[in-house]
Amino acid sequence: MRVHYYPGCTLKEKATNLEDSTREAMARLDTDLVEPEGWTCCGAEYPLITEKIHGLIPPVRILRQVEIEEGSKVVTTCAFCFAVLKRANKAMLDNPTLHTRVNEYLADDILIDPTTKEKRTHFESYNGDVQVLHLLEYLRDEVGLGHLKSLVKRDLSHIKVAPYYGCRLLRPQKEVAIDDPETPTIFEDFLNAIGCTVVDFPFKQECCGSYLSASMPETSNEPSYRVLNSAKMNGANVVALSCPLCYYNMDTRQDRIKEEYLEFNGFPVLYFTQLLAWALGADVETLGLDKHLCDPRPLFDIKQNAEDVEVNL
Amino acid sequence: MSEEKVKSKDELVPIFFMGKCYEVPSSLTIQKALEYAGYQLVRGCGCRGGICGACGTVFRYPDSYKIEVGLACQTVVQPNMYIAQLPFFPGNKATYNIADLEPNGSVFTALYPELYKCIGCGTCTRSCPMDIDVLGYMSKAIRGDIEGVAKGSFDCVMCGLCSGRCPAEEVQFYIAILARRLYALHMQPRSAHLKRAINSAEEGQWTEGIAKLKAMNLDTLKKVYSEREMEPHMGPEDWIPGDTNYVNVD
Known part of the structure; x- marks a missing residue:
């Protein structure tokens, strides 16, 4: 079983005990955790002023990357990352203005394949189709x-x-x-x-x-x-x-x-x-x-x- | 860019450099076109081969809002492009003695605390003439992954275009070279055979041979050189010459 996994910055440095135990446990559940290529900080906190769309750009880009890699869901264990990704996803589903503005910005992205160096410059709009799951939900609903x-x-x-x-x-x-x-x-x-x-x-x-x-x-x-x-x-x-x-x-x-x-x-x-x-x-x-x-x-x-x-x- | 019909090699095309129009041959790079137009490039012009990063250039086509980037020595002129060069970018450069730094994850934010201002907009990646995922390695710097930054930024030519367009005023290229220095000093695996070769050189493995060569007159030396045993073009990978007096066979 292969599932996309967004660890978040903290798990890579301060909270390595959360990261390591998550990986250890999921390996024992025969689940491969795949990190979306080129993932960035999610923003840590969902923007309170959503008229300024810059806080939505990183989380939506991460979710779009999961979709590009043909993932249908992404699992997180950090409660903050989970909330940011899930709220950004919901904004793309529910708020047409934010959907347009964020996607228009992200349309100019350049995605570079780290191995082939191939450049991707065309992106479909991200419509909120990736399911954001906390690991507890994944264990309840998927396992x-x-x-x-x-x-x-x-x-x-x-x-x-x-x-x-x-x-x-x-x-x-x-x-x-x-x-x-x-x-x-x-x-x-x-x-x-x-x-x-x-x-x-x-x-x-x-x-x-x-x-x-x-x-x-x-x-x-x-x-x-x-x-x-x-x-x-x-x-x-x-x-x-x-x-x-x-x-x-x-x-x-x-x-x-x-x-x-x-x-x-x-x-x-x-x-x-x-x-x-x-x-x-x-x-x-x-x-x-x-x-x-x-x-x-x-x-x-x-x-x-x-x-x-x-x-x- | 508008659809231009294919130009013949010596056809002149208009370009705008710092607002002034010049007619230049369509086959030239921006760098050569500027020299053709009469500019003498003293700064902002280094290797002319796309490696040194001295000739970072921003330009725009007249029917587009997008600011494009390239190295002047690598980018061929297009009709009606507006050009400005960025020979030097005055980014904040931390002073450090690399030998005094610990290769831990907080080294980036200790020297460049503005790293945390990154908002993840991705403009740096869009501004890189070397097609580096700059936001990708900056994200790794935020999470303290020295190896990730070093490897992800390996192709960086230090032109500074990323920094020039960053809304958070990051110095991506200086953070990247800090990572590569730390990686090289502390983390990159050491070459065992290099160490053995240095040891054997210091122990005098080549002393006799070099002395023999030095004692030869020029004609003998030329003869020895031109008659030396050469590696065959399609030789096997483990090929070694018959005379191993001047070759370290490890």
Whole structure:
């Protein structure tokens, strides 16, 4: 099975644990991930002022490239990339003015084949025909959670996972939501399929602080702390998520959270793909667990015995 | 471009250089046409062979809005083209000692923080006379892929046309050469046989042979040279000469 995959810049540098575990897991699902040739940054954030079309040019070009390479769908794991691609795609479907303006701009593109050096200067309009899927959707709709469950090689029932949706998988509802934005279950269903113990907690859709950690860093301490603390209070021993920015706020910046909340002594955060790859039998070395600030490795005890697992909380 | 009937080789065609019309032979490149018109090219003219990138040129045909690009030494004149040359582009060039730089992904944004201003418009790719996917390698620079930038920009001739048209004021060509330098210094696999050859030269493998050649008078030297054993035109790949005194057989 061959499917187009848009990793996004962050997965190639900062979030290599998300990239590596995604590739490891998909290889175990016999799926070849194909990156569209010449892919660029998607823009990271969907433009709020769509009259200025330049924010739509990169994501639409990426989607058009998938179509040129005869792909009908593109899968992403980064929640931000997913939201940008999906909203840009929807704009091409729903907004004739944007459709015309973006396509008129992109018509002057030059596409150069990296091997043959052949130049392509003629492009069909992109009409929003590529399906943008988050990996969780791909697993639910294309692989099938029942089938996924049958492929699980390890017992993960000792891992009590709090699924954290954040904002970008669910909002804005009409444009991106991969599930009901108020009572989503797609993440829980996925975790159940791979055999984790799912922990419900009230902060699963709350904001982690998002880009505040770039402009006003300390402001993101509180929202991130509230999510982690809520997961812990509800009996989880790890938070799982799909967004590199949520991960940055909730794991990479945990030392700063500890400075502000003295009673907080750390809580592990995982990408859902790390759990997926692990469940499918991947070697622990392929998961990038050494990159985490709060060490999640005690959860991956190969003895698979709940009694042996002591998370350093 | 309008459909022109095929011109004979020495037919004159009008071109506009910096707004002034000149009649030049239709078979000339822009560079030769300028010299034909009386310009003496001191700057903006280097190798004349499409490699050095000194003669980056922008032009436009009268019935089109599109700004086209090319190297003056490689682009043949077309009737009624409007031409301006860009002999030098004053892009922001970071100062660094390549030996002091770590070949990690953040090297580009450390030296050229404006890299993150890239909006992905693709004008750079449209402006490249060497048909390089400039946006492609700039995207790789943003994600810290030194090897990707080095290989993707290999054909760059440093003309600066990409930078000249960039709305984010990036210096694509300087970022590209930084990547190629880093790649060459830190990442490119080293040639093992080169190292062995240098070692054996230093150990005196050629000392005797060179001394013998140096001692010969000119006529003997010419005779030895013209009678040397030559590699056959269609020889096998692993061909070596019978006398290996002057050849490193590795």
